[in-house]
Amino acid sequence: xxxxxxxxxxxxxxxxxxxxxxxxxxxxxxxxxxxxxxxxxxxxxxxxxxxxxxxxxxxxxxxxxxxxxxxxxxxxxxxxxxxxxxxxxxxxxxxxxxxxxxxxxxxxxxxxxxxxxxxxxxxxxxxxxxxxxxxxxxxxxxxxxxxxxxxxxxxxxxxxxxxxxxxxxxxxxxxxxxxxxxxxxxxxxxxxxxxxxxxxxxxxxxxxxxxxxxxxxxxxxxxxxxxxxxxxxxxxxxxxxxxxxxxxxxxxxxxxxxxxxxxxxxxxxxxxxxxxxxxxxxxxxxxxxxxx
Numbered sequence: 497x498x499x500x501x502x503x504x505x506x507x508x509x510x511x512x513x514x515x516x517x518x519x520x521x522x523x524x525x526x527x528x529x530x531x532x533x534x535x536x537x538x539x540x541x542x543x544x545x546x547x548x549x550x551x552x553x554x555x556x557x558x559x560x561x562x563x564x565x566x567x568x569x570x571x572x573x574x575x576x577x578x579x580x581x582x583x584x585x586x587x588x589x590x591x592x593x594x595x596x597x598x599x600x601x602x603x604x605x606x607x608x609x610x611x612x613x614x615x616x617x618x619x620x621x622x623x624x625x626x627x628x629x630x631x632x633x634x635x636x637x638x639x640x641x642x643x644x645x646x647x648x649x650x651x652x653x654x655x656x657x658x659x660x661x662x663x664x665x666x667x668x669x670x671x672x673x674x675x676x677x678x679x680x681x682x683x684x685x686x687x688x689x690x691x692x693x694x695x696x697x698x699x700x701x702x703x704x705x706x707x708x709x710x711x712x713x714x715x716x717x718x719x720x721x722x723x724x725x726x727x728x729x730x731x732x733x734x735x736x737x738x739x740x741x742x743x744x745x746x747x748x749x750x751x752x753x754x755x756x757x758x759x760x761x762x763x764x765x766x767x768x769x770x771x772x773x774x775x776x777x778x779x780x781x782x783x784x785x786x787x788x
Contacts, residue, residue, distance in 0.1 A: 499695050507547065510570055511542065513565075518566050521564060525540060532562050556571060592740075608730060609728045612662060614664050614665070615757070617722070619723040620692075625692065625698060627694050629690045630694050632647060633686055633687075665710050667721065669712060671767070677780075691781065694717045696779045699775060707767070712760050714764060722734055724752060732752045
């Protein structure tokens with residue numbers, strides 16, 4: 497008995513949702529029939545039949561496509577009327593990533609997520625922890641005459657981020673900090689004094705901001721991660737070089753959050769170990785400086 501009632505209710509809701517979608521899209525029965533490839537009498541029957549039968553999947557799908565809604569919504573399998581393509585477009589966006597410091601888009605995301613934990617795998621060393629000397633060395637060639645102005649504006653934003661309401665977890669590949677300390681790879685040509693000062697800055701910030709700032713070092717030979725930022729439960733952003741790929745779909749955010757959890761769980765150096773590791777690097781560089 498309950499099965500019959502359920503079918504009747506579902507059929508009644510289908511008629512109601514079909515009529516609503518037609519009204520909102522200003523689609524007549526004749527137009528819907530023509531574009532869906534069915535007889536006009538079929539559409540009339542769908543709207544007026546008081547029985548418990550539902551149309552076949554082909555008819556439902558064709559009507560949904562014409563009306564710009566999802567078939568699942570028409571059948572009461574979903575409360576979201578948007579089509580799958582619209583849902584995907586709403587949960588996924590692509591934004592151009594300028595070769596600069598904290599651009600307006602990134603800053604807006606940080607402000608939106610104020611109060612939530614922000615989890616970050618940077619493309620290099622995290623900008624919010626860099627000294628001005630390192631910022632100038634890295635960005636001046638790309639920013640040209642506007643470098644000083646851009647770095648000054650970015651320093652204000654970086655200061656806001658450090659003093660904001662969010663906690664930060666940063667997972668950094670171990671080779672990144674080792675390459676920086678040795679002045680090799682990406683950091684080739686970086687003066688020793690700049691590297692020493694930056695390590696001192698890292699150590700100071702690690703002590704001052706812990707536990708609101710926690711940095712973990714993971715072995716990229718064992719675990720790999722693309723540059724990614726999780727803005728609490730609101731947003732997940734992948735950095736692909738020329739663009740940011742942003743997801744707002746909760747299921748995708750949870751997948752990347754689980755990935756970040758693994759980086760933290762299997763880190764070679766935890767947030768508590770990080771300052772001691774930096775001091776060890778600092779001593780080895782100072783020893784090399786003395787030898788030279």
